[in-house]
Amino acid sequence: MFSQIKGQDKAIEILKRAIRHDKIANSYLFFGPEGVGKFTTALYFGMALNCHATLDKRPCGECVSCKKFLSFSHPDLIFVFPFPKESNKPDVSIEGEIKVEKILSEYKDYIDNKKSSPWKEFFFYKNVGIRIASIRMLEHRIQLSPNEGIYKICIIENAEEMTLAAANAFLKTLEEPPSDTVIILTTSKVNSLLPTIISRCQQIPFYPVSRSIIEKKLEENKFLENIEAKMYARIANGNMEKALRLVEEGRIESREQTVELLRIMINQDDIKFLDFVGRHRTSKTKNQLIEIISHLIIWICDVSYFKNYPSEIINLDKTDILETLYRKNPNVEDYVSELTNFLEEMLRKLDGHVNQQLILTEIYNRLLKTFFPE
Numbered sequence: 001m002f003s004q005i006k007g008q009d010k011a012i013e014i015l016k017r018a019i020r021h022d023k024i025a026n027s028y029l030f031f032g033p034e035g036v037g038k039f040t041t042a043l044y045f046g047m048a049l050n051c052h053a054t055l056d057k058r059p060c061g062e063c064v065s066c067k068k069f070l071s072f073s074h075p076d077l078i079f080v081f082p083f084p085k086e087s088n089k090p091d092v093s094i095e096g097e098i099k100v101e102k103i104l105s106e107y108k109d110y111i112d113n114k115k116s117s118p119w120k121e122f123f124f125y126k127n128v129g130i131r132i133a134s135i136r137m138l139e140h141r142i143q144l145s146p147n148e149g150i151y152k153i154c155i156i157e158n159a160e161e162m163t164l165a166a167a168n169a170f171l172k173t174l175e176e177p178p179s180d181t182v183i184i185l186t187t188s189k190v191n192s193l194l195p196t197i198i199s200r201c202q203q204i205p206f207y208p209v210s211r212s213i214i215e216k217k218l219e220e221n222k223f224l225e226n227i228e229a230k231m232y233a234r235i236a237n238g239n240m241e242k243a244l245r246l247v248e249e250g251r252i253e254s255r256e257q258t259v260e261l262l263r264i265m266i267n268q269d270d271i272k273f274l275d276f277v278g279r280h281r282t283s284k285t286k287n288q289l290i291e292i293i294s295h296l297i298i299w300i301c302d303v304s305y306f307k308n309y310p311s312e313i314i315n316l317d318k319t320d321i322l323e324t325l326y327r328k329n330p331n332v333e334d335y336v337s338e339l340t341n342f343l344e345e346m347l348r349k350l351d352g353h354v355n356q357q358l359i360l361t362e363i364y365n366r367l368l369k370t371f372f373p374e
Contacts, residue, residue, distance in 0.1 A: 007209035032206025035241030046153030082128035160192035208238025254291035
């Protein structure tokens with residue numbers, strides 16, 4: 001089943017070698033960008049350590065143990081992740097029972113999402129974190145003997161969300177974990193973890209997935225045309241989960257809105273631009289605006305490819321726009337790096353909760369200045 005994880009050959013080989021030579025560390029830190037397979041690798045690694053199949057076939061995905069891991073029902077799997085807190089009292093008992101019905105319901109929904117469609121975004125009803133009650137539960141669980149497997153597998157997802165109290169408590173667990181326990185932390189923000197936690201784990205880096213791998217995955221699994229697969233792979237920018245999510249949710253709408261914005265710019269229709277901005281002023285449209293900016297980065301590259309590298313163009317069905325923009329500024333190739341850096345900076349500002357209307361206006365004015373210099 002490790003072969004299902006694409007683009008992380010180095011990480012997978014390290015883990016396979018540990019299994020082959022029976023040199024399993026007590027604690028691992030899987031770190032790297034979002035959506036590149038850290039959690040799935042952690043789950044499959046835990047499956048492999050308890051799999052009933054022969055060594056060369058682990059994890060098989062078919063034995064009783066593997067099936068229980070895949071359904072998150074294995075008694076030796078301890079899964080800790082950030083979720084809301086309802087009151088000042090602990091919401092999780094020492095045995096792992098969640099005491100608040102609303103949180104329990106969302107907890108189950110999150111697990112169901114992990115089982116059926118892990119690439120989909122899941123939003124809790126309030127802010128989340130990994131709190132000390134969850135760490136106390138983990139400490140209690142790992143002191144017990146394994147129920148069915150050889151190892152107890154503890155996966156802490158988004159470990160950077162641990163509160164300071166939880167992180168300090170967790171340090172004690174990392175100092176001397178039981179020999180039959182394997183703890184795996186995953187994070188996309190490794191610098192947010194305590195250095196003492198990082199130093200106590202075997203660190204396994206994960207990397208952005210190459211565009212060609214994402215394209216192939218989308219074409220094989222989602223039966224997309226090549227042009228669609230290329231477009232989604234470019235927007236995903238190394239994030240396999242994002243690519244699958246974009247396809248699943250059919251985010252062609254954001255592309256059409258990008259085309260609308262470009263036509264407004266070509267016509268220099270300020271009235272229509274004000275209307276466009278008005279439709280993207282609330283937090284509900286933030287994700288859509290992120291996608292529009294991601295599309296704009298692709299368009300800038302496409303315009304620069306228009307004359308000399310037509311085979312690299314993604315938006316082949318909109319050559320009228322590409323040609324118009326190219327003819328307005330045939331030297332756009334000289335500005336590509338500067339413009340993409342600018343658009344990526346706008347994405348970072350969105351992450352920092354800068355006013356969306358201001359960001360759109362800044363983008364519009366910058367593109368006008370580039371393609372329609374006075």
